[in-house]
Amino acid sequence: MNEPKTTRGQKTLNRIIKAAENEFGKKGYYNTTINDLAARAKVAPGTIYIYFSDKYSLYCHLLNRYGHEIRKKIAEDTAGCATRLDAERAGLLSFLRQVKKQPYMYQIIWESLYINPTLFVEYYESFALRYKTKLDESAGEITRMDNTVLAYILMGIVNFIGLKYVFFDKGADLEKVADQAMAFYRYGLSGLGQPAEGPAGEQPGGSAC
Amino acid sequence: MNEPKTTRGQKTLNRIIKAAENEFGKKGYYNTTINDLAARAKVAPGTIYIYFSDKYSLYCHLLNRYGHEIRKKIAEDTAGCATRLDAERAGLLSFLRQVKKQPYMYQIIWESLYINPTLFVEYYESFALRYKTKLDESAGEITRMDNTVLAYILMGIVNFIGLKYVFFDKGADLEKVADQAMAFYRYGLSGLGQPAEGPAGEQPGGSAC
Amino acid sequence: MNEPKTTRGQKTLNRIIKAAENEFGKKGYYNTTINDLAARAKVAPGTIYIYFSDKYSLYCHLLNRYGHEIRKKIAEDTAGCATRLDAERAGLLSFLRQVKKQPYMYQIIWESLYINPTLFVEYYESFALRYKTKLDESAGEITRMDNTVLAYILMGIVNFIGLKYVFFDKGADLEKVADQAMAFYRYGLSGLGQPAEGPAGEQPGGSAC
Amino acid sequence: MNEPKTTRGQKTLNRIIKAAENEFGKKGYYNTTINDLAARAKVAPGTIYIYFSDKYSLYCHLLNRYGHEIRKKIAEDTAGCATRLDAERAGLLSFLRQVKKQPYMYQIIWESLYINPTLFVEYYESFALRYKTKLDESAGEITRMDNTVLAYILMGIVNFIGLKYVFFDKGADLEKVADQAMAFYRYGLSGLGQPAEGPAGEQPGGSAC
DNA sequence: CATGAATGAGATTTCATTCAT
DNA sequence: AATGAATGAAATCTCATTCAT
DSSP states (O other), X not given: OOOXXXXXXXXXXXXXXXXXXXXXXXXXXXXXXXXXXXXXXXXXXXXXXXXXXXXXXHHHHHHHHHHHHHXXXXXXXXTTOSSHHHHHHHHHHHHHHXXXXXXXXXXXXXXXXXXXXXXXXXXXXXXXXXXXXHHXXXXXXXXXXXXXHHHHHHHHHHHHHHIIIIIIOTTOOHHHHHHHHHHHHHHTTTXXXXXXXXXXXXXXXXXXX | OOOOSSHHHHHHHHHHHHHHHHHHHHHOSTTOOHHHHHHHHTSOHHHHHHHOSSHHHHHHHHHHHHHHHHHHHHHHHHTTOSSHHHXXXXXXXXXXXXXXXXXXXXXXXXXXHHHOHHHHHHHHHXXXXXXXXXXXXXXXXXXXXXXXXXXXXXXXXHHHHHIIIIIIOTTOOHHHHHHHHHHHHHHTTTTTTOGGXXXXXXXXXOOOO | OOOOSSHHHHHHHHHHHHHHHHHHHHHOSTTOOXXXXXXXXXXXXXXXXXXXXXXXXXXXXXXXXXXXXXXXXXXXXHTTOSXXXXXXXXXXXXXXXXXXXXXXXXXXXXXXHHHOHHHHHHHHHHHHHHHHHHHHHTTTTSOSSOHHHXXXXXXXXXXXXXXXXXXXXXXXXXXHHHHHHHXXXXXXXXXXXOGGGSSTTXXXXXXXX | OOOOSSHXXXXXHHHHHHHHHHHHXXXXXXXXXXXXXXXXXXXXXXXXXXXXXXXXHHHHHHHHHHHHHHHHHHHHHHTTOSXXXXXXXXXXXXXXXXXXXXXXXXXXXXXXXHHOHHHHHHHXXXXXXXXXXXXXXXXXXXXXXXXXHHHXXXXXXXXXXXXXXXXXXXXXXXXXXXXXXXXHHHHTTTTTTOGGGSSTTOOTTOOOO
């Protein structure tokens, strides 16, 4: 990406990026043309090439940006959590809120599986690794299960809830969904009958974190 | 799709479909040209249009076919299972084996989110509904959790395991993965320390179903 | 055209010709495919090439056929007319009735201006010549006007009435239209006020011819 | 049609339109390729699509343009005429001169019967209506004939003279042709012997209008 | 005779990218 | 920095015609 040198250029670049989020997110990479982006950004097609070498690099720029944003926000939102499970819930909620706020972001990330698989894997693995690391750290707590498998299970939960409640069911109460996911997370199916019998000191409505 | 009227035509059609699976699966829909398909199927480009009205309808044909195949196979593989959990494990294993056997299928299904979102949602929802129905039927067993949320959680587990072990880790021992998923499924994180305390008569290595 | 040698072949050929009239007439030459013709004729596409060397020659076959039919029928329908004006009226009516009966024919003839201009000119000129010859024969009757110009004027009247009353106003009473055309033909605008003052012995409703 | 925003664009557009007139007019719509047009206009094929959404819309643009041009020019050329017959002659001459000057225009208009029948009918009917309106206004003058039939007769005269003298006999003296048409127009066949007995003050060679 | 699958040249159209202004 | 016209390679799709059966 070419950095703009004037504030006018900065504004133009912002419009282009915003337009790319909207159009890529709504119609997908291949169904979005440079002209579409230009029209939405209210610039001429040629202008886009002042800042990006090509369409692909504009897409990758968004992707990288999202990866950083998501991780940074989750780190912030889980910073103050006392227990691992609290952090888990806070992380899940942080994630869901972000994709709810910027659903285009999520669509773009998923599409990268077809457009820049390397970046997708990187994103995917970084999350899985994060889970696995945490699981490894909690060795005393949880035992005898392969933490790698477990990490992907947890990712699946997070992401499918994301897909469902962000793409298809936009009105959902995310806190409630997160609580239910956490209940399952902790007790599986067998424990679902006894949510009140969870660890002492836990509020039914979820922790304050 | 136009049905061929001769066996020669049937063979040609099969070659086209096989070629489409390979090429779409490997390179994605938008990076696959009709000429690519024709070359791999060893037909002239025009021949493809005898059987399919356009590239898109060929893609959708594969998609529908996969949906049916997957569901049918799962139904078969879970038919003899005594308990719901046995069936769940058998279903998961059936799914994983199918996507492992035909990884292109899975790639194509996921891509539909960008090509035919309606079909994707249909596929997605049909699976979720299947889970939810089962959960509703087991009302005595599992309680107080929203079965819709739960259904999507289960889907997430299945699919992310699919993504991981089919796309990125092709050598995995699927039986073992399925067992671990089932353990989590039943007991969540908190119960993972007691896999031997599961329902009586259950082999640690998974049921015979 | 290849003549069929069996009665089965004759029937097939007839179906093909009938189909060509319908399809070419309805959709025009370029918008009609060999497959369209085959489908309507209930034959395989290849069958058409048994009888015609190509699409174009099938079209020309129709065109020639029509030219002969029209002229032959007009000759028949005007054979018994005593006066030139009677013959003119009978000819006009014959023409209108034919194009009304087979509107596709007319459409096909007009299109030949773009597909086989040579044949169109031939058709066009043959009609014009016929008029001019008659006008030349009636030298005593009509004077001082260039018979070539006049011939084209008469053709214009015939054909535009054809276009209007055959293409756009299918329910018209052709006899009445023919009578009005003849009135104009004889007296022009200035004489239109005195139709009853025409030559003695003429029925208002047109001659019996 | 997309309007160009620069003079350079305007020039390009003009070249494209000019090329389309020439090529469509000479070879017909279906025998003219976009590459033909591009070559003649000295632009790349893609450039045509900047200004027109497709080949068809380029064709329709010409068609509409012609309709307007013809009507506008006739209106101008008949504006100063004192009598209806003078106006009629002037209109006929105006029409003939236009199609003589731009024979491609006429070819293109006729072809529309096969390409855009709706536009053809519109063109056709607008002319017929113009005649009919005039005839209705002259009710005192001409009586007892159906003005609609009459309108189409007059159109036929005009157009067939057009076809003949523009397509097949390009050297004709149009003034003379127009005068003869007018003579027929006024007196029909029966009156052709007395052209000198027309309304007083009329020059044998046609009015000055 | 008839079939219908197969061909492949050729047409239209798209669109990322370049470039003159 | 910005414009928007122009490019042209490449894609999809059509369809008259051929040919093996």
